[in-house]
Amino acid sequence: MMDFFSKFCCVKGSDRKNQGKKDSTWRIFSLKELQLATNNFNYDNKLGEGGFGSVYWGQLWDGSQIAVKRLKSWSNKAEVEFSVEVEILARVRHKNLLTLRGYCAEGQERLIVYDYMTNLSLLSHLHGQHSAECHLDWPRRMNIAVGAAEGIAYLHHYATPHIIHRDIKASNVLLDSDFKAQVADFGFAKFIPDGATHVTTRVKGTLGYLAPEYAMLGKASESCDVYSFGILLLELASGKKPIEKLSSTIKRPITDWALPLARERNFGELADQRLNGNYVEEELKRVIFVGLVCADNRPEKRPTMLEVVELLKGDKAKFAALEDDEMFKGSVAADSGTEDSSEIMSEDKEPKQEIEDVKP
Numbered sequence: 001m002m003d004f005f006s007k008f009c010c011v012k013g014s015d016r017k018n019q020g021k022k023d024s025t026w027r028i029f030s031l032k033e034l035q036l037a038t039n040n041f042n043y044d045n046k047l048g049e050g051g052f053g054s055v056y057w058g059q060l061w062d063g064s065q066i067a068v069k070r071l072k073s074w075s076n077k078a079e080v081e082f083s084v085e086v087e088i089l090a091r092v093r094h095k096n097l098l099t100l101r102g103y104c105a106e107g108q109e110r111l112i113v114y115d116y117m118t119n120l121s122l123l124s125h126l127h128g129q130h131s132a133e134c135h136l137d138w139p140r141r142m143n144i145a146v147g148a149a150e151g152i153a154y155l156h157h158y159a160t161p162h163i164i165h166r167d168i169k170a171s172n173v174l175l176d177s178d179f180k181a182q183v184a185d186f187g188f189a190k191f192i193p194d195g196a197t198h199v200t201t202r203v204k205g206t207l208g209y210l211a212p213e214y215a216m217l218g219k220a221s222e223s224c225d226v227y228s229f230g231i232l233l234l235e236l237a238s239g240k241k242p243i244e245k246l247s248s249t250i251k252r253p254i255t256d257w258a259l260p261l262a263r264e265r266n267f268g269e270l271a272d273q274r275l276n277g278n279y280v281e282e283e284l285k286r287v288i289f290v291g292l293v294c295a296d297n298r299p300e301k302r303p304t305m306l307e308v309v310e311l312l313k314g315d316k317a318k319f320a321a322l323e324d325d326e327m328f329k330g331s332v333a334a335d336s337g338t339e340d341s342s343e344i345m346s347e348d349k350e351p352k353q354e355i356e357d358v359k360p
């Protein structure tokens with residue numbers, strides 16, 4: 001740990017390769033300053049709780065608003081997660097990645113300080129406390145789709161070494177005051193060593209968003225993030241959850257619901273009903289088709305995140321080729337990559353765990 005802290009105490013982390021970079025200053029906070037900012041981690045300041053610990057809203061002496069993630073209990077595992085998140089956030093800067101303000105490591109306290117995102121998470125708007133208010137009109141959804149795709153594309157293609165996030169999901173896409181997407185939560189992320197095609201690793205992430213080859217074999221690569229992003233796109237367009245509960249024991253993946261409707265070009269049914277028909281059909285079609293091809297069970301069929309950005313932004317030639325794919329033709333029973341996922345899932349379907357190791 002000492003190495004880690006001494007390395008970052010004197011570095012202003014940033015990767016300057018990218019056009020989307022933002023101001024890269026961050027600093028070390030004292031525990032006292034964060035206690036003061038959050039009213040001593042008052043329950044009323046609590047924004048939510050994740051695997052790592054609780055997140056609190058706070059205000060610094062200069063009036064700026066922050067979110068402080070506080071490690072719930074110290075352990076080696078938690079310490080690793082903390083270090084990974086700080087190390088990655090300190091290196092990457094992009095308009096669609098949550099900005100690190102700094103961290104605090106005093107005694108056994110481990111805290112990470114971020115910019116506060118006024119509009120909370122995409123999850124809260126799609127399925128949570130803001131879902132009834134309908135803040136997400138179609139132009140906002142389209143901006144979120146493109147912005148989040150650009151943030152992930154930066155991690156995969158411009159950060160050095162390349163980074164896979166491993167936990168892309170709606171609660172990890174935060175929204176700033178303009179509803180601009182900020183991809184967050186890098187505690188599970190992995191650096192991909194130069195020349196490696198994937199890393200074999202313990203399975204982390206969230207059921208419903210896990211690529212099958214990753215869930216079964218622990219093979220993590222950029223295309224696992226592409227799969228999760230595909231699920232997120234379908235969720236964003238339709239307002240449905242990644243896995244829908246049909247009964248107490250039977251669940252249906254969103255791909256199984258969306259693919260037949262996409263083949264029928266039934267966009268009225270696919271669109272989130274809360275949009276009341278107010279969407280641009282060409283754009284909705286793009287989001288759905290790109291979502292489905294990203295969430296193909298065959299990793300080799302999935303596009304890269306750079307291609308996803310181009311497709312979402314309306315590259316006509318690329319989209320025509322995609323629409324022409326076998327996947328979007330014929331009946332539901334025809335051969336397609338999403339076929340396997342249509343087995344109805346049961347509660348106890350857990351991802352297999354594997355030991356950490358890097359495969360060239």
Ligand SMILES: Nc1ncnc2c1ncn2[C@@H]1O[C@H](COP(=O)(O)OP(=O)(O)OP(=O)(O)O)[C@@H](O)[C@H]1O
Binds near residue numbers: 048052053114167185
């Ligand atoms: N910078 C931020 N601004 C506003 N809200 C935030 C910020 N960071 C996190 N939150 C909110 O705090 C809550 C907890 O976040 P956290 O990332 O710890 O967990 P999670 O993503 O919900 O779950 P998990 O840890 O299992 O992935 C979430 O509701 C999230 O929306």
